[in-house]
Amino acid sequence: DGGITQSPKYLFRKEGQNVTLSCEQNLNHDAMYWYRQDPGQGLRLIYYSQIVNDFQKGDIAEGYSVSREKKESFPLTVTSAQKNPTAFYLCASNSGANVLTFGAGSRLTVL
Amino acid sequence: AQSVSQHNHHVILSEAASLELGCNYSYGGTVNLFWYVQYPGQHLQLLLKYFSGDPLVKGIKGFEAEFIKSKFSFNLRKPSVQWSDTAEYFCAVVRPNNQGGKLIFGQGTELSVKP
Numbered sequence: 556d557g558g559i560t561q562s563p564k565y566l567f568r569k570e571g572q573n574v575t576l577s578c579e580q581n582l583n584h585d586a587m588y589w590y591r592q593d594p595g596q597g598l599r600l601i602y603y604s605q606i607v608n609d610f611q612k613g614d615i616a617e618g619y620s621v622s623r624e625k626k627e628s629f630p631l632t633v634t635s636a637q638k639n640p641t642a643f644y645l646c647a648s649n650s651g652a653n654v655l656t657f658g659a660g661s662r663l664t665v666l
Numbered sequence: 667a668q669s670v671s672q673h674n675h676h677v678i679l680s681e682a683a684s685l686e687l688g689c690n691y692s693y694g695g696t697v698n699l700f701w702y703v704q705y706p707g708q709h710l711q712l713l714l715k716y717f718s719g720d721p722l723v724k725g726i727k728g729f730e731a732e733f734i735k736s737k738f739s740f741n742l743r744k745p746s747v748q749w750s751d752t753a754e755y756f757c758a759v760v761r762p763n764n765q766g767g768k769l770i771f772g773q774g775t776e777l778s779v780k781p
Contacts, residue, residue: 586766588768590771595675595773595774596773597670597672597756597771597772598758598771599771600768600770603768605767613768645710649767653760653762653767653769654700654712655712655767655769657702657709658709660709
């Protein structure tokens with residue numbers, strides 16, 4: 556079945572450490588997105604990529620970085636510069652008709 | 667900046683009650699509108715969408731939504747909820763010609779249905 560796979564599902568990080576969240580899709584979609592979900596704040600866009608080797612900042616990009624070396628993969632790095640990284644992170648891809656398919660999410664907790 | 671507002675943060679209903687969740691957006695031009703649902707422990711999934719045409723759209727599991735352009739609204743409705751409708755619901759909007767297809771989401775509404 557086509558879909559989006561995010562890993563790990565749960566991740567714990569010590570303060571000052573960088574962590575990378577994986578997102579892989581086999582839907583052959585060009586555009587991919589990272590959203591952050593916090594209670595009462597909905598989903599906020601971190602970064603998005605419309606095509607390989609290109610990506611743009613979303614509304615809350617500070618403290619995060621991404622790469623898009625392959626169409627199938629769009630990893631997100633949460634750096635030590637992110638002041639409040641504990642959250643639920645969702646990766647999505649766009650069918651081209653503005654309909655997003657989401658992964659199951661990764662929950663990051665900073666200890 | 668474009669924004670989406672969902673009026674209800676937490677709604678509690680008994681089974682068979684009717685549901686209406688409010689959603690308003692700020693952009694005045696042409697928009698695509700969506701409702702997504704997140705059941706406990708599951709992926710966020712599309713409930714229904716509006717692109718053009720009939721402003722009353724029907725989605726999965728008996729849900730429907732009405733686009734009222736003059737009110738910038740896209741409220742979600744269901745005549746009779748079930749316990750299995752317990753979930754978090756998100757309204758989202760995107761401008762059709764927006765480069766990148768960046769959906770803007772509302773804050774979410776948590777629905778709890780009592781059996």
